Amino acid sequence: MAHRELLHRHRSVMPNWLALYYEEPIEIASAHGRRVTDREGRTYLDFFGGILTNSVGYDVADISDAVRSQIDTGVLHSSTLYLIESQVELAEKIAHQSGIPDAKVFFTNSGTEANETALMLVTQYRRSGQVLALRNSYHGRAFATVAITGIRGWSASALSPIKVSWVHGGYRYRSPFKDLSDADYVKACVADLREVIETGTAGDVACMIVEPIQGVGGFASPPDGLFREFKKVLDEYGILFISDEVQTGWGRTGEHFWGIQAHDVVPDAMTFAKGLGNGLAIGGVVARAALMDCLQANSISTFGGNPVATAGALATLNYLLDHDLQANAAKLGNRLIHGLRSVAATHPVVGDVRGKGLMIALELVGPAGEPNPAAATALLEETRRRGLLVGKGGLYGNVIRLAPPMTLTEDEAEEALGILAEAVEAVSA
Structure with a gap:
């Protein structure tokens, strides 16, 4: 079933206050490791893990x-x-x-x-x-x-x-x-x-x-x-x-x-x-x-x-x-935070990069440092277009949240950094 048809059915029977991400919401149909595939066949690197819930990733044999x-x-x-x-x-x-x-x-x-x-x-x-x-x-x-x-x-x-x-x-x-x-x-x-x-x-x-x-x-x-x-x-x-x-x-x-x-x-x-x-x-x-x-x-x-x-x-x-996933979270979290702070140094739209381990945020701001929820919404869309799912939050809705499964690999961390850098560049432009 196409996303558009399912969205129509969703809005007919689900509450108006039940939030959905993206201008064109997606259904996740299958998953493995740190990647999910939507109902229309597009695969994404997942950096939100069902709101920090899929801590070990998808299709893990020991758990299944x-x-x-x-x-x-x-x-x-x-x-x-x-x-x-x-x-x-x-x-x-x-x-x-x-x-x-x-x-x-x-x-x-x-x-x-x-x-x-x-x-x-x-x-x-x-x-x-x-x-x-x-x-x-x-x-x-x-x-x-x-x-x-x-x-x-x-x-x-x-x-x-x-x-x-x-x-x-x-x-x-x-x-x-x-x-x-x-x-x-x-x-x-x-x-x-x-x-x-x-x-x-x-x-x-x-x-x-x-x-x-x-x-x-x-x-x-x-x-x-x-x-x-x-x-x-x-x-x-x-x-x-x-x-x-x-x-x-x-x-x-x-x-x-x-x-x-x-x-x-x-x-x-x-x-x-x-x-x-x-x-x-x-x-x-x-x-x-x-x-x-x-x-x-x-x-x-x-x-x-x-x-x-x-x-x-x-x-x-x-x-x-x-598997000492705590240590993996520390190592790859440090890599992601360091990389994102390098991106922020040349893009004023990112006012703050913060977090610990694999719990990282980018706060998006305007020219005077004011909250910029529009930039956060745009970044959410830009990352999705490039194959990365992230979260959004903050008191003003201007914070992008990154919380991938703790089994994240070094290659996947670098892939995500590349996508995020491109997405921030697009939002800045």
Whole structure:
């Protein structure tokens, strides 16, 4: 079926607010490695991985075989009311990798649901509905997670089951503190945090939730160590600390397995999803046992941690660890960032190149440094025309996001750099 016909059917039955990329949207029909082929036969190098989800790439035998093996048992589902060996084994591995003492794990279907679960835990544990969140954040599309999303374009409702206070720190490029040194930037953000607690809350705050690198917000991040200093302040008030690792987990940042580890701090809880399933629907929370066990009512997840998802996720996690994809992300991420900064040096439309590992962003700007969403949209189209799929985001829709599968090769990295250089040149012209 041609894309145009499918697009017509899509628009007839799907919501108007369900976003599609490109002036002429495409359907991905098949894939292998880091390449996808659309329904009309065009092949692309994929540098967005289903929104950072296809972490190991496509058609990976180890993962496909694990899923087929589970399907062959006939048990696609049993629910959390029954024991599931792959679920327990996966939880054991995640608890160990988390670094959280006495950790326990609860599985969900998505990152949104993981963050909703974390909020339910901390608000019950602290008996408080007050939450601290970062400006420019994104944590999901459900009721409470929309409330802690600090990007107007992704906040569909002002109604909320929690009271949120906003803190500076995540998005340095357009921060009022952007011209400060790293040390002074951290001091300014810590002072802001303390002032917000003292003036904008009733004191008994449940938690602070942060993304170590703000994903939808355009892969923005503060200097390393900021969240360690935040945690010191939070501890003074008994406020719990949650790290949203939905996009930064599983070694994608290269230097660490979890994004928060760059700040040399252990959170009370972490949420995860996306890359763990390599395309399968799975998310979850890993937290201190006292926090995880605090609920006094019954609670289950019908589909969370189901046998198929956990079998595939366990195979994905083993593949990531056995092939040291974290090291590959560090090496090729450095190459991409270096190459893109060379491009930016001669093209003022690229105001900033930032990121860690295989989580890289280009912020597009106008002549006075103002956000340039039109340039980002044009670059999205230009890369596609040349056979490269990338993502878009940012508070102003002016950031191009690059997050290829962590199995990326050196040749593919160089190919992508060439395409991006040509695309930036075309947009500049």
